[in-house]
Amino acid sequence: MPQFFKNKRLIILLSGIIILVALIGFSLRERDQLSWPEQFVKDTAGFAQMVFAKPAHLVSNLVENMRDLLQTYEENKILKERLDEYAQIKVKADRLEKENAELKALIDKEKDLASFTIHHASVIARDQDRWQETLTIDKGEVQGIKKNMAVITANGMIGKIKSVGKITSTVQLLSTVDRTNRTHVAIQGEHDIYGLIEGFDVEKQQLIIKQIPAEEKVEKGMDVITSGLANVFPKGLYIGKIEKVEPDQYGLTQTAYVKPAANFYNLENVIVVEREMTASEESGE
Amino acid sequence: MRKQWWIPVLVIIFFCVESQFVNFIPTRLFSQYWIVVPRFLFLLLIFITIYYDKKLGLIYALITGLVMDIVFIDILGIYLFWYPVTIYLVSKLMKNWHANLFIVAFVSLLAITLVEFGIYGVFSILQIANMPLKFFVFHRLFPTLGANLAFYILFSYSLKKYFTRLRKIRSEEEGMFQS
Numbered sequence: 055m056p057q058f059f060k061n062k063r064l065i066i067l068l069s070g071i072i073i074l075v076a077l078i079g080f081s082l083r084e085r086d087q088l089s090w091p092e093q094f095v096k097d098t099a100g101f102a103q104m105v106f107a108k109p110a111h112l113v114s115n116l117v118e119n120m121r122d123l124l125q126t127y128e129e130n131k132i133l134k135e136r137l138d139e140y141a142q143i144k145v146k147a148d149r150l151e152k153e154n155a156e157l158k159a160l161i162d163k164e165k166d167l168a169s170f171t172i173h174h175a176s177v178i179a180r181d182q183d184r185w186q187e188t189l190t191i192d193k194g195e196v197q198g199i200k201k202n203m204a205v206i207t208a209n210g211m212i213g214k215i216k217s218v219g220k221i222t223s224t225v226q227l228l229s230t231v232d233r234t235n236r237t238h239v240a241i242q243g244e245h246d247i248y249g250l251i252e253g254f255d256v257e258k259q260q261l262i263i264k265q266i267p268a269e270e271k272v273e274k275g276m277d278v279i280t281s282g283l284a285n286v287f288p289k290g291l292y293i294g295k296i297e298k299v300e301p302d303q304y305g306l307t308q309t310a311y312v313k314p315a316a317n318f319y320n321l322e323n324v325i326v327v328e329r330e331m332t333a334s335e336e337s338g339e
Numbered sequence: 340m341r342k343q344w345w346i347p348v349l350v351i352i353f354f355c356v357e358s359q360f361v362n363f364i365p366t367r368l369f370s371q372y373w374i375v376v377p378r379f380l381f382l383l384l385i386f387i388t389i390y391y392d393k394k395l396g397l398i399y400a401l402i403t404g405l406v407m408d409i410v411f412i413d414i415l416g417i418y419l420f421w422y423p424v425t426i427y428l429v430s431k432l433m434k435n436w437h438a439n440l441f442i443v444a445f446v447s448l449l450a451i452t453l454v455e456f457g458i459y460g461v462f463s464i465l466q467i468a469n470m471p472l473k474f475f476v477f478h479r480l481f482p483t484l485g486a487n488l489a490f491y492i493l494f495s496y497s498l499k500k501y502f503t504r505l506r507k508i509r510s511e512e513e514g515m516f517q518s
Contacts, residue, residue, distance in 0.1 A: 070420065077416035082465070092409050099354075099410045106355035114363050179358035181411040183418075184374050184479075185458065185468050188411065190358075217413060224413070231468055256470060256478075259372065320363055 085217075086201065093219045100178060100190055100222030107178040107192075111322050170288040173197060173326040178222070180321075187227040189213075191324060194221045204280070204287040204327040210315035211280065211291040212324065228261060228293070229254045229318055238284035239263065239293060241310070242277045243270070249310070251293075260297055261312040268306055272299045278312050288329035343505055346387065350399060353380040354406070373482040378451050379490055383498070384426055385447050389438050390502035393430045400426040414465075421457040425450045440495055447491060448484055455480055 088096070122129075175191040193199050195218050203215045205225045214237075216226035226235060231254055240246040241263070247270045249263040266272055276296045282289025294314040302309050357377045380403060388396030404422035408415045429450050436442050459475055462468040470479070 074416040074420045077419070078414060078461075078465070081413060081415045088413075095406060095409045099406060102351055103355050103358055106352075106359055110359040110363055177362060179355070179410075180362040182357040182361045182377055183407070183411055183458065184361065184376050185462050186412055189362075190410070231470070257372070257474060 088217050088219065096190075096219040096224075097194070097221050100192070100219065103179040103190065104192055107176070111176070114320060114322065168282060168289040169330045170327045171330060173199060173328065174323065175199075175326055176323050177321045186232060187213075187230045187318065188216060189225040189227065189321060189324075190222050191225055191326070192222060193326065194219045194223045196220055198328070199223050199326055200328070202286050204291055204329075206291055206325050206327055207316045207321065207323075209292075209317065211287075211293050212314075212316045212318060212321070214286070215326065225324070227318055228314060229259075231256065237287070237293075238281045239278050240281040240289075241266070241272055241296065242279065243272065246281070247272060248281055248283070251312070255311065258311065259313075261294065261314060263310040263312060264302070264307065266308040266310060268301065268308055270308070272296060272308060272310050274298065282329075286329075288327060291327065342508060346391075346395075346399075349383060350380065350403065353383050354403065358411075372478055374479040375486045376455070376479070376483045377490070378454070378483070378487050381422065381425075381451065381454065382447055382487060382491060382494075384422070385429055385443070385450060386495075386498045386502055388426050388430050389433050389443060389446075390499055391506050396426050396430065397423055417458055417461050421454050425453050425457075428453070440499060443499075444488070444491055444495065448488065451484060451487055452480065455483060 173193055175193040177189050178192050179190040181188040191205075199215060199218055201215055201218055204211060205213050205215065211228065213225050213227040213230075216224045218224075226232070228235070228237070228251070235251075235253070237251040238248065239251055240248055247266060249266045251261050252264045253262045254260070255262055263278070274296055278293045278296060280287045280289060280291040280293065292315055294312045294316075296310050297313045298311040300309055301307075357379055360377045360379075361375075384396055384400050384403065387399060400422040401419065404418035404420070405415075407418045407422075412418075429446055432446060433443075436446075459468070459470070
């Protein structure tokens with residue numbers, strides 16, 4: 055026995071493993087808030103990363119501009135075709151919006167599940183280890199960011215706020231493979247079909263919606279948006295298009311694969327979405 | 340004496356470059372089904388360990404491991420364990436081998452493989468990642484090794500030169516104190 059205790063290295067290794075397990079256990083708990091040392095380290099690292107993010111964004115913009123210039127002719131042609139449609143749609147949207155406002159006034163309702171306020175933020179870093187796809191953005195608790203807010207780009211939804219520091223916060227992308235990464239969505243068919251995004255297929259780069267009832271008709275090309283029913287995200291954030299549908303192994307439900315509309319790479323500016331009202335508030339009215 | 344203050348600065352620069360690299364490079368240079376993980380900071384730690392100071396390398400491995408845990412994955416203890424352990428093994432391994440650039444390249448790739456597998460193992464046990472082993476090896480490990488080898492080829496010579504010079508300066512200073 056004394057022989058055993060003389061072996062210093064073994065003791066260090068063993069106590070190291072014990073500390074490791076304890077730390078993992080501590081940080082895997084469901085936590086609403088980060089402890090202050092974590093917040094401090096995150097913010098400090100975020101500050102250093104901000105310094106490096108600025109030139110990186112500049113270079114990326116430059117490359118982007120060059121490419122835009124090269125593609126201008128092609129794009130112009132397509133845009134001209136779209137322009138006629140646009141005028142019509144604009145008139146229609148204006149009319150519908152007005153109608154909607156009038157109807158809402160009739161039933162004394164100002165906000166609905168789809169209304170939200172936005173915060174602009176820019177991306178200062180990305181998780182380099184790529185197991186959990188996360189971004190760091192340059193807005194935090196001070197600027198009014200809270201946990202579980204949705205994060206979108208111009209093309210569609212990319213993820214949600216995972217944890218908040220004082221001046222930075224962490225965004226968990228939809229493509230993260232994680233048990234807690236669930237989004238309640240509506241598939242827009244003839245009527246809304248509800249489902250739950252339950253993961254990400256790394257090999258196909260597509261989101262997976264499971265547990266869609268077998269009698270619902272889901273087809274390729276249908277749009278998928280957030281449902282707004284889960285008390286987390288506002289309604290109507292665009293996620294992507296259905297790529298493939300297949301029955302599950304027992305034939306009771308269907309599984310749909312969704313191609314995300316937003317690009318998860320080369321992210322520079324994102325929009326954090328704060329919903330103004332929750333589903334429970336609405337049902338309480 | 341002044342020269343060694345560049346080590347923390349280098350560590351911070353490499354740390355920030357890694358996180359920018361992931362956001363801006365991947366899809367344009369590589370296939371989008373490949374996952375390329377930059378381990379530049381880890382390569383720097385290996386260079387510190389082999390060419391300058393083992394103890395310093397271990398200390399930096401501990402600190403950067405902790406910071407990476409906090410900043411990137413929100414789970415404490417994974418990098419905090421694997422970085423120092425791998426650096427320690429590297430220092431043990433290099434005791435018997437001559438430190439020329441080819442051997443160091445081989446050892447670095449071996450170390451990166453060990454770190455990747457170690458972290459993959461922990462995540463699999465915790466059931467956070469459910470990536471099949473074959474996909475992990477062909478779409479993650481090989482592209483990662485390739486990218487880091489490219490980085491190694493570009494920067495290894497200057498890093499080696501820098502750290503051997505630091506060591507020389509230090510041993511001269513120690514010699515002065517002894518005499």
